[in-house]
Amino acid sequence: MPPHYPPLPVAVLPPQSANDYEAYRNRLVDLSVLELSLAIHVFRVPLLAVAAGGPRRGGALVRSAC
Template sequence: MIPMVEVLPRVDVLPPGEAYDYDYFRTRVDERLVASSIALRVYRMPFLAVPAGGSRRGGYFPVDGPAAALAVRDALEPYNGFPALRARWLPAPVNSFATEWGDPPPDYWTNADERLAFYGLTGLGALPPLTPLSPVTCGSAAASWTGEEGPIVSVRARPRGRASCVGTLPVDPPLTRTIA
Protein backbone atom coordinates (compact mmCIF):
# COMPACT_ATOMS: atom_id res chain seq x y z
CA MET A 1 0.00 0.00 0.00
CA ILE A 2 1.27 3.46 -0.94
CA PRO A 3 1.03 6.01 1.91
CA MET A 4 -1.12 9.06 1.18
CA VAL A 5 0.68 12.38 1.53
CA GLU A 6 -1.18 15.68 1.52
CA VAL A 7 0.88 18.54 0.14
CA LEU A 8 0.55 21.91 1.83
CA PRO A 9 -0.89 24.49 -0.56
CA ARG A 10 1.09 27.59 -1.44
CA VAL A 11 0.24 30.67 0.66
CA ASP A 12 1.19 34.08 -0.73
CA VAL A 13 1.67 36.92 1.78
CA LEU A 14 0.55 40.27 0.35
CA PRO A 15 0.03 43.86 1.59
CA PRO A 16 -3.26 44.34 3.50
CA GLY A 17 -4.87 46.49 0.80
CA GLU A 18 -4.74 43.54 -1.64
CA ALA A 19 -7.29 41.56 0.40
CA TYR A 20 -10.84 41.28 -0.92
CA ASP A 21 -12.23 41.96 2.56
CA TYR A 22 -9.89 44.87 3.39
CA ASP A 23 -12.64 47.52 3.29
CA TYR A 24 -14.87 45.40 5.54
CA PHE A 25 -12.21 45.26 8.27
CA ARG A 26 -11.00 48.83 7.67
CA THR A 27 -14.41 50.16 8.73
CA ARG A 28 -14.95 47.73 11.63
CA VAL A 29 -11.62 47.03 13.36
CA ASP A 30 -9.09 49.30 15.10
CA GLU A 31 -7.07 51.03 12.36
CA ARG A 32 -3.73 50.11 13.99
CA LEU A 33 -4.62 46.42 13.75
CA VAL A 34 -5.72 46.75 10.13
CA ALA A 35 -2.44 48.53 9.31
CA SER A 36 -0.47 45.59 10.75
CA SER A 37 -2.69 42.94 9.16
CA ILE A 38 -1.60 40.61 6.36
CA ALA A 39 -3.38 39.56 3.19
CA LEU A 40 -3.06 35.83 2.54
CA ARG A 41 -3.82 34.20 -0.79
CA VAL A 42 -4.29 30.46 -0.33
CA TYR A 43 -5.86 29.75 -3.69
CA ARG A 44 -7.03 32.56 -5.97
CA MET A 45 -8.35 35.36 -3.74
CA PRO A 46 -6.44 37.07 -0.93
CA PHE A 47 -8.21 37.61 2.40
CA LEU A 48 -7.14 39.53 5.48
CA ALA A 49 -5.58 38.04 8.62
CA VAL A 50 -6.04 40.69 11.33
CA PRO A 51 -3.76 40.30 14.38
CA ALA A 52 -4.99 40.08 17.95
CA GLY A 53 -4.51 43.10 20.19
CA GLY A 54 -6.41 45.83 21.99
CA SER A 55 -10.08 44.87 22.05
CA ARG A 56 -9.51 42.05 19.54
CA ARG A 57 -8.82 38.95 21.62
CA GLY A 58 -8.32 36.53 18.74
CA GLY A 59 -8.85 35.83 15.09
CA TYR A 60 -9.34 33.07 12.56
CA PHE A 61 -8.76 32.39 8.88
CA PRO A 62 -11.18 29.79 7.44
CA VAL A 63 -9.91 27.37 4.78
CA ASP A 64 -11.17 24.22 3.07
CA GLY A 65 -9.03 21.56 4.70
CA PRO A 66 -6.43 20.68 7.33
CA ALA A 67 -3.48 21.06 4.92
CA ALA A 68 -4.50 24.63 4.07
CA ALA A 69 -4.99 25.41 7.79
CA LEU A 70 -1.45 24.20 8.50
CA ALA A 71 -0.06 26.21 5.57
CA VAL A 72 -1.76 29.40 6.81
CA ARG A 73 -0.45 28.73 10.33
CA ASP A 74 3.08 28.37 8.96
CA ALA A 75 2.73 31.57 6.89
CA LEU A 76 1.59 33.61 9.93
CA GLU A 77 4.19 32.26 12.35
CA PRO A 78 6.97 34.82 11.67
CA TYR A 79 4.63 37.82 12.12
CA ASN A 80 3.82 39.71 15.33
CA GLY A 81 0.23 39.77 16.56
CA PHE A 82 -0.60 36.14 15.85
CA PRO A 83 0.07 34.39 19.19
CA ALA A 84 -0.88 30.78 19.96
CA LEU A 85 -1.38 29.81 16.30
CA ARG A 86 -3.35 26.60 15.87
CA ALA A 87 -5.03 24.74 13.02
CA ARG A 88 -8.36 23.15 13.90
CA TRP A 89 -11.91 22.31 12.86
CA LEU A 90 -14.07 25.41 13.47
CA PRO A 91 -17.77 24.49 13.77
CA ALA A 92 -18.96 28.10 14.04
CA PRO A 93 -19.40 30.63 12.51
CA VAL A 94 -18.19 29.05 9.24
CA ASN A 95 -18.16 25.24 9.74
CA SER A 96 -14.75 24.60 8.20
CA PHE A 97 -11.12 24.11 9.03
CA ALA A 98 -9.37 27.28 10.15
CA THR A 99 -6.21 28.72 11.54
CA GLU A 100 -6.89 30.51 14.83
CA TRP A 101 -4.74 32.81 16.95
CA GLY A 102 -4.97 34.64 20.24
CA ASP A 103 -7.36 33.60 23.00
CA PRO A 104 -9.50 30.56 22.21
CA PRO A 105 -13.10 31.61 21.53
CA PRO A 106 -15.83 30.21 23.78
CA ASP A 107 -17.54 27.01 22.67
CA TYR A 108 -20.86 28.85 22.48
CA TRP A 109 -21.70 32.54 22.02
CA THR A 110 -24.52 33.87 24.20
CA ASN A 111 -25.36 36.46 21.51
CA ALA A 112 -23.96 38.16 18.41
CA ASP A 113 -22.61 41.12 20.42
CA GLU A 114 -20.38 38.80 22.46
CA ARG A 115 -18.88 37.34 19.27
CA LEU A 116 -18.35 40.79 17.71
CA ALA A 117 -16.66 42.07 20.88
CA PHE A 118 -14.33 39.06 21.04
CA TYR A 119 -13.09 39.76 17.51
CA GLY A 120 -12.94 43.53 18.12
CA LEU A 121 -15.57 44.35 15.50
CA THR A 122 -17.36 47.70 15.69
CA GLY A 123 -19.21 50.10 13.40
CA LEU A 124 -21.83 47.62 12.20
CA GLY A 125 -24.78 49.99 12.63
CA ALA A 126 -24.16 52.15 9.54
CA LEU A 127 -26.31 50.22 7.06
CA PRO A 128 -28.22 52.08 4.33
CA PRO A 129 -32.02 52.22 4.61
CA LEU A 130 -33.83 49.47 2.74
CA THR A 131 -37.01 51.40 1.95
CA PRO A 132 -38.54 52.44 -0.34
CA LEU A 133 -37.87 49.56 -2.72
CA SER A 134 -38.09 49.46 -6.47
CA PRO A 135 -38.62 46.20 -8.39
CA VAL A 136 -35.80 45.16 -10.67
CA THR A 137 -36.05 42.60 -13.44
CA CYS A 138 -32.97 41.73 -15.41
CA GLY A 139 -33.34 41.16 -19.12
CA SER A 140 -31.03 39.22 -21.38
CA ALA A 141 -28.37 41.96 -21.61
CA ALA A 142 -25.67 42.64 -19.06
CA ALA A 143 -26.82 45.41 -16.72
CA SER A 144 -25.58 47.25 -13.65
CA TRP A 145 -27.08 49.74 -11.22
CA THR A 146 -24.87 52.40 -9.68
CA GLY A 147 -25.57 54.51 -6.60
CA GLU A 148 -23.69 57.51 -5.22
CA GLU A 149 -20.97 55.25 -3.75
CA GLY A 150 -20.42 52.94 -6.74
CA PRO A 151 -21.92 49.74 -8.14
CA ILE A 152 -24.79 48.15 -6.25
CA VAL A 153 -25.82 45.29 -8.55
CA SER A 154 -24.24 43.85 -11.62
CA VAL A 155 -25.93 41.22 -13.80
CA ARG A 156 -24.55 39.23 -16.69
CA ALA A 157 -26.68 37.30 -19.14
CA ARG A 158 -26.60 33.52 -19.00
CA PRO A 159 -25.96 31.43 -22.10
CA ARG A 160 -28.88 31.50 -24.53
CA GLY A 161 -29.75 35.03 -23.47
CA ARG A 162 -31.37 34.24 -20.10
CA ALA A 163 -30.57 36.38 -17.06
CA SER A 164 -31.05 35.11 -13.52
CA CYS A 165 -31.86 38.30 -11.63
CA VAL A 166 -35.24 39.33 -10.27
CA GLY A 167 -35.18 41.42 -7.12
CA THR A 168 -35.45 44.81 -5.46
CA LEU A 169 -33.07 47.69 -4.96
CA PRO A 170 -33.29 50.81 -2.80
CA VAL A 171 -34.31 53.92 -4.76
CA ASP A 172 -32.80 56.39 -2.30
CA PRO A 173 -30.14 57.48 -3.29
CA PRO A 174 -31.24 57.60 -6.94
CA LEU A 175 -29.82 54.84 -9.10
CA THR A 176 -28.30 55.06 -12.55
CA ARG A 177 -28.90 52.03 -14.76
CA THR A 178 -26.37 51.10 -17.42
CA ILE A 179 -27.12 48.42 -20.00
CA ALA A 180 -24.25 46.99 -22.01
Protein backbone atom coordinates in the same frame (compact mmCIF):
# COMPACT_ATOMS: atom_id res chain seq x y z
CA MET B 1 2.08 4.62 -1.06
CA PRO B 2 0.18 7.82 -0.13
CA PRO B 3 -1.25 9.93 -2.96
CA HIS B 4 0.88 12.76 -4.30
CA TYR B 5 -0.67 16.20 -4.10
CA PRO B 6 0.73 19.25 -5.90
CA PRO B 7 2.13 21.94 -3.62
CA LEU B 8 -0.38 24.47 -2.34
CA PRO B 9 0.71 27.96 -3.46
CA VAL B 10 0.51 30.39 -0.55
CA ALA B 11 1.66 34.00 -0.62
CA VAL B 12 1.81 36.73 2.00
CA LEU B 13 0.77 40.13 0.61
CA PRO B 14 0.17 43.66 1.91
CA PRO B 15 -3.13 43.92 3.80
CA GLN B 16 -4.67 46.30 1.25
CA SER B 17 -4.59 43.55 -1.39
CA ALA B 18 -7.04 41.35 0.56
CA ASN B 19 -10.52 40.93 -0.89
CA ASP B 20 -12.08 41.65 2.50
CA TYR B 21 -9.83 44.58 3.53
CA GLU B 22 -12.55 47.24 3.16
CA ALA B 23 -15.06 45.17 5.12
CA TYR B 24 -12.66 44.81 8.04
CA ARG B 25 -11.65 48.47 7.87
CA ASN B 26 -15.31 49.45 8.15
CA ARG B 27 -15.97 47.11 11.12
CA LEU B 28 -12.87 47.39 13.29
CA VAL B 29 -12.96 49.72 16.27
CA ASP B 30 -9.16 50.03 16.49
CA LEU B 31 -7.78 50.57 12.98
CA SER B 32 -4.18 50.41 14.21
CA VAL B 33 -4.32 46.59 14.05
CA LEU B 34 -4.56 46.86 10.24
CA GLU B 35 -0.94 48.04 10.18
CA LEU B 36 0.11 44.64 11.58
CA SER B 37 -2.27 42.61 9.40
CA LEU B 38 -1.43 40.54 6.33
CA ALA B 39 -3.24 39.27 3.28
CA ILE B 40 -2.85 35.52 2.91
CA HIS B 41 -3.31 34.40 -0.70
CA VAL B 42 -4.54 30.79 -0.80
CA PHE B 43 -6.76 29.14 -3.42
CA ARG B 44 -6.73 32.26 -5.66
CA VAL B 45 -8.32 34.46 -2.95
CA PRO B 46 -6.31 36.87 -0.78
CA LEU B 47 -7.96 37.10 2.66
CA LEU B 48 -7.07 39.39 5.53
CA ALA B 49 -5.44 37.95 8.64
CA VAL B 50 -6.07 40.69 11.21
CA ALA B 51 -3.61 41.02 14.06
CA ALA B 52 -4.78 40.76 17.66
CA GLY B 53 -4.00 43.65 19.95
CA GLY B 54 -5.56 46.52 21.83
CA PRO B 55 -9.23 45.68 22.36
CA ARG B 56 -9.03 42.91 19.73
CA ARG B 57 -8.22 39.61 21.43
CA GLY B 58 -8.57 37.28 18.49
CA GLY B 59 -10.81 36.29 15.64
CA ALA B 60 -11.20 33.90 12.76
CA LEU B 61 -10.30 33.72 9.10
CA VAL B 62 -13.74 33.30 7.52
CA ARG B 63 -14.63 32.96 3.85
CA SER B 64 -18.20 33.30 2.66
CA ALA B 65 -19.49 30.79 0.13
CA CYS B 66 -20.95 33.66 -1.93
